[in-house]
Amino acid sequence: MKYDIILAGVGGQGVLSLATVIAAGAARAGLHVRQSEVHGMAQRGGSVLAHLRLSDTTIFSDLIPRGRADLVLAMEPLEALRYTDYLAPDGAVVTGIEPFLNIPSYPDMDRILSPLRLIPRHRLIAASPLAKQAGHSRAANVILVGAASAYIPLEEAFFLAGISDIFGRKGPQVVALNEKAFTLGRTAPEAGQA
Secondary structure, eight states: OEEEEEEEEETTSOHHHHHHHHHHHHHHTTOEEEEEEEOTTGGGTOEEEEEEEEESSOOOOSOOOTTOEEEEEESSHHHHHHTGGGEEEEEEEEEEOSOOOOSTTOOOHHHHHHHHHTSSEEEEEOHHHHHHHHTOGGGHHHHHHHHHTTTSSSOHHHHHHHHHHHHGGGOHHHHHHHHHHHHHHHTOOOTTOO
C-alpha cells in the first residue's frame, strides 16, 4: 500500500497541523511516513504546501511527482485548484470552500469551484460553520481531515489516535473539540447539498 497526499493552504490555516495529525495516525497504524514542507510566504498569507507519503514499505523520497498524488487536501479552494496537476487520474480532491482573500484579484468562486467539481472524486466542504459547531473556528483543518478520511486508507481509530497525540498536551478539552471536528467533517455533506 502506498498513498500520497498533497496538503495546501495559506499561512496560518493549519496546513502543517493537519499533515501532522494524518502522519501521527499513519505511524500509529505501523506505516512508513515521509513528509516535506514548503512554507513559501506563510507568515504573509502566502501559499503553504506539504507532501505527505504513507506506505507499508520503505519510502525513498519525500516529494510526490506531478500526476501521482492520490489526494489533494486543501484548506481553501484556490489552493486546491493550484495543485490539481499533482493528482493521479483517479485521485481525489478535498477542500474547504471558504476563500482566503489574500490577493486583490482573487478569482470568481465559480471559476474555482467549477473545475474542482469536474474531478470525479471530490468533496467540497463548508468547513468554517462546522468548525464553529465543533467549538472553535480554528478546527476547520481537522474538519477537513475528517472529510478526507473517506479517501485515506486508515481506520478511524488511527485518525483519532493522531488527534490525541498531537493535541493531547493542550488538554482533554482540546482533544475532545478536535475529535468532534473530525467526526463532523467525516459526515459533512458536499457544500450546496443537504
